[in-house]
Amino acid sequence: MDRLSSERRSWLMSQVKGINTGPEIAVRKMLFKLGYRYRLHCKKLLGTPDLVFPSRRVAVFVNGCFWHGHRGCPKGRLPKSRVEYWRTKIEANRKRDSSRVRQLRRAGWLTAVVWQCELKNPSKVLQRLVQILEAPASSLHGRKH
Ligand SMILES: [Zn+2]
Numbered sequence: 299m300d301r302l303s304s305e306r307r308s309w310l311m312s313q314v315k316g317i318n319t320g321p322e323i324a325v326r327k328m329l330f331k332l333g334y335r336y337r338l339h340c341k342k343l344l345g346t347p348d349l350v351f352p353s354r355r356v357a358v359f360v361n362g363c364f365w366h367g368h369r370g371c372p373k374g375r376l377p378k379s380r381v382e383y384w385r386t387k388i389e390a391n392r393k394r395d396s397s398r399v400r401q402l403r404r405a406g407w408l409t410a411v412v413w414q415c416e417l418k419n420p421s422k423v424l425q426r427l428v429q430i431l432e433a434p435a436s437s438l439h440g441r442k443h
Pocket residue numbers: 363368371372373374413414415416
């Protein structure tokens with residue numbers, strides 16, 4: 299097996315795992331039922347958050363554990379081969395993620411990250427998001443200037 303095709307295979311495998319978006323959709327549907335209105339994959343906002351609640355200025359990113367380097371998560375573990383290659387790649391993703399969050403916060407947005415593995419428990423994710431969505435603006439650390 300040459301290098302490129304094994305790299306591509308690892309990539310495909312991680313993508314396929316991410317395709318199972320069932321729980322993500324479940325969380326969205328529940329939010330909608332509760333009366334929250336959102337936009338999906340809002341390209342106008344920095345970093346294209348997966349869910350944006352414009353009236354509440356809340357942006358939510360749903361992150362795959364592998365690509366976004368979820369620390370301490372079994373799904374965020376690096377493959378056993380070409381460790382340096384993956385480490386560099388995923389560290390770059392992590393840096394990009396945190397600078398997006400910082401910039402959004404500076405612009406007065408409240409951000410939340412939902413990890414792919416957390417979606418195993420959609421109601422817990424939902425609870426956390428509702429808490430963020432319902433938090434009084436003045437108490438939010440992200441909204442202070
Ligand atoms: Zn995870």
